[in-house]
Amino acid sequence: MEELSSITVSQREQFLVENDVFGIYNYFDAGDIATQKFMVEIQRDKQLDYLMRGLRQLAPSFSSLDANRPWLCYWILHSIALLGESVDDELENNVIDFLGRCQGSEGGYGGGPGQLPHLATSYAAVNTLVTVGGDKALSSINRMHDMGEMDVRACYTAISIASILNILDDELTRGLGDYIVSCQTYEGGIGGEPGSEAHGGYTYCGLATMNLINEVDRLDLDTLMNWAVHRQGVEMGFQGRTNKLVDGCYTFWQAAPCVLLQRLYSTHDLEGVVTESIIHPPTLIGECNRFLIASVCRDMYSCALRLVFCTSILGVLICFGDNHQIPDGGFRDKPRKARDFYHTCYCLSGLSVAQHAWSKDEGTPPLTRDILGSYSNLLEPVHLLHNIVMDRYNEANEFFYRAA
Ligand SMILES: CC(C)=CCC/C(C)=C/CC/C(C)=C/COP(=O)(O)OP(=O)(O)O
Numbered sequence: 019m020e021e022l023s024s025i026t027v028s029q030r031e032q033f034l035v036e037n038d039v040f041g042i043y044n045y046f047d048a049g050d051i052a053t054q055k056f057m058v059e060i061q062r063d064k065q066l067d068y069l070m071r072g073l074r075q076l077a078p079s080f081s082s083l084d085a086n087r088p089w090l091c092y093w094i095l096h097s098i099a100l101l102g103e104s105v106d107d108e109l110e111n112n113v114i115d116f117l118g119r120c121q122g123s124e125g126g127y128g129g130g131p132g133q134l135p136h137l138a139t140s141y142a143a144v145n146t147l148v149t150v151g152g153d154k155a156l157s158s159i160n161r162m163h164d165m166g167e168m169d170v171r172a173c174y175t176a177i178s179i180a181s182i183l184n185i186l187d188d189e190l191t192r193g194l195g196d197y198i199v200s201c202q203t204y205e206g207g208i209g210g211e212p213g214s215e216a217h218g219g220y221t222y223c224g225l226a227t228m229n230l231i232n233e234v235d236r237l238d239l240d241t242l243m244n245w246a247v248h249r250q251g252v253e254m255g256f257q258g259r260t261n262k263l264v265d266g267c268y269t270f271w272q273a274a275p276c277v278l279l280q281r282l283y284s285t286h287d288l289e290g291v292v293t294e295s296i297i298h299p300p301t302l303i304g305e306c307n308r309f310l311i312a313s314v315c316r317d318m319y320s321c322a323l324r325l326v327f328c329t330s331i332l333g334v335l336i337c338f339g340d341n342h343q344i345p346d347g348g349f350r351d352k353p354r355k356a357r358d359f360y361h362t363c364y365c366l367s368g369l370s371v372a373q374h375a376w377s378k379d380e381g382t383p384p385l386t387r388d389i390l391g392s393y394s395n396l397l398e399p400v401h402l403l404h405n406i407v408m409d410r411y412n413e414a415n416e417f418f419y420r421a422a
């Protein structure tokens with residue numbers, strides 16, 4: 019402890035996280051096959067139980083999230099959809115009715131009934147209604163809109179909503195590409211505003227937006243990719259920004275950009291950059307020095323990419339949602355933190371992205387080697403630009419195409 023007193027707060031926190039995480043990996047490595055299998059198994063029943071209970075009733079401590087109620091609907095319903103399940107008609111109707119009461123008279127959704135509409139809660143509400151699916155949910159959305167804020171998350175939520183609802187036009191996209199390009203930093207990632215530090219959350223938002231408005235080639239994609247793959251630390255999880263702690267939710271915010279870029283490189287015929295890698299999830303389990311592998315591969319996209327995906331799956335399953343420490347389902351930020359619906363949503367989303375990263379097309383299921391643990395861990399694929407389960411997105415796409 020004497021040694022610890024001479025280091026900074028951040029170094030101390032990093033040290034403690036590494037200690038926790040390596041303790042879990044050592045426990046995993048020392049375990050027999052049955053223990054290891056159990057630790058990497060997504061316990062669907064327990065996850066669903068946690069999510070369903072949250073959808074019906076929340077504890078009084080959730081009152082601090084009163085301005086985020088559409089987000090709670092999205093985190094929970096999207097997690098349920100990722101697990102390949104849906105809710106009964108009564109709950110669906112309650113969700114549609116509740117979100118209807120959050121909708122402003124001039125369009126947009128507030129954080130709760132009577133609250134001012136906000137782009138972020140509008141994004142959560144639209145994604146929830148698309149996830150619920152069906153004419154009643156989709157036709158409950160009033161497609162009028164009103165712009166307000168100015169940062170990369172606001173750009174993304176507005177464009178994501180407009181794209182899904184089929185109301186994207188030149189007026190909405192004018193100057194947007196210039197703004198996002200101006201938010202890409204010297205590190206390669208994207209910050210929330212010009213001059214701000216690159217961060218995984220905004221990098222996802224910026225890259226997804228540039229894809230949606232067909233201007234992605236204007237970003238420096240090589241430095242972006244380089245920045246994103248280097249956000250994975252020795253703990254195997256991802257950090258949101260340089261020198262910060264890993265956190266389970268960045269498994270989505272950082273891995274989705276990696277997959278988006280990988281697909282972009284493939285369609286631009288730059289397959290040499292992303293070639294088949296020799297490292298597969300089973301090779302990593304119980305194997306000697308995974309950290310050595312990480313450092314050897316640091317500058318090779320091919321290895322780095324597959325490594326990113328398989329180690330992040332391992333990390334997420336045993337550190338952010340491990341069965342021996344969160345026996346009742348749910349995922350969390352990091353060891354010692356409590357589970358919550360936000361981290362459950364984004365850990366599961368990141369797992370899905372990683373599982374489906376190597377599928378050739380939408381209809382082709384992933385190979386067994388790309389699913390860590392049993393194949394029953396397979397999650398539904400998501401639309402990378404909206405983080406909505408693919409078949410729900412396709413239904414909404416057709417619906418709003420007809421409604422145009
Ligand atoms: C569509 C949508 C919801 C987008 C949100 C994207 C997102 C997650 C943005 C992150 C914002 C941010 C700077 C967090 C830093 O928090 P921190 O300092 O507590 O965390 P850190 O140490 O991990 O950076």
Ligand SMILES: [Zn+2]
Pocket residue numbers: 265266267268351361
């Ligand atoms: Zn987080």
